[in-house]
Amino acid sequence: MTHGPSPDTKHPIAAQPRLVYLKTVITNPNIIVGDYTYYDDVEHPENFERNVLYHFDFIGDKLIIGKFCSIATGVTFIMNGGNHRTDWFTNYPFPVFGQGWEVAMPNEWPYKGDTVVGHDVWLGYDATLMPGVQVGDGAIVAAKSVVTQSVAPYTVVGGNPARQLRQRFDDATIQALLEIQWWHWDIAKITRNLTAICGADLAALRQAI
Template sequence: MTETDDPRFLNPQPRIHPSAHLKGVKLGKYAEVGERVILRDVTMGDFSYIERHSEGIYADIGRFCSIAPNVRINALEHPMERVTTHKISYRPNEFFKFQGIDADFRARRQGKRVSIGHDVWIGHGAVIMPAITIGHGAVIGANAVVTKDVAPYMIVAGNPARPIRPRFCQEIAISLIKLAWWDWPHTVLFDAIADIQSLGIEDFLAKWER
């Protein structure tokens, strides 16, 4: 029996709002893209969702990520070393005929991909700057501006974002990363939901560590 035929599961196809704009995007099963979201050259894993009016470019997003409205992932940088920061220097085709984009500048942008791990929560209005890595289980506070990498299971907030506290102690964080529940078959996840809802983190690990 395939997952599509299993009566315990809904349709695993990604859910994309008709007003969203996607180009070069790869979505996992059950992924959701909200109203007026714009994504370019982004991968997003199973069960992850991104809410209305958010944008992302050149990014890899793991599974089970929760991305709130108005988030900006891999915010556009401008060439401050040039005579002008204006896009006329790298997208002159928007103003003049027979002029292409600046391929070198695009390659520079593409080389600064953002990497977001599994089970990451990004709060409303947060901005993730280019070339940032966010570890598994991290939490990004609302309106934070993330200019440095974020460690797994760390909560950060502010502008620029600074560590507030870890979600769990280091021992539990290591155990969760080793458990890698986000990679479990969906049938196993189904069986674990009741324990996710009812068990404390230590009891959950004690039951499900293998």
């Protein structure tokens, strides 16, 4: 019995070269992507890293994306290098240009930490995630949303700035799913229990544990 495409396959659907398993095309060590997470882009799926903006090595912030995520065309991540000092009288980053302007170099620039996307997250078309946000497991970010604050697990958010639209399930079901963490099962177990994972019967999923 087969257990789906290998997570090391670049194009897991041979007839759809627009879709790539993302970890196979990442070269930046500060972008960490879990198995089976895919990026869909009809023009340049291999160039996902161009969507991770202001991601400078000297800052060291990370973009961390979990397993089994679905990332649509045009999803963009703004990293900490895009932050300016807003407590100054000017927005202009004079010190970075040097040649005498480095005299105003601050001890630190704004830094909001790593950007973390959980497991089984769906990021819709043209969504933008701002620096340091955390998107919980099972969450959905609607198309063209701008995520400025962290998103709770199994929550649907949308808009600019993104706001909670609804929870996908009741609190008890969400808690159970976060405890089950099916995405950490080995792939053979996932395959055996796909009808439960691809369903909405919590009792059936519990039986698979």
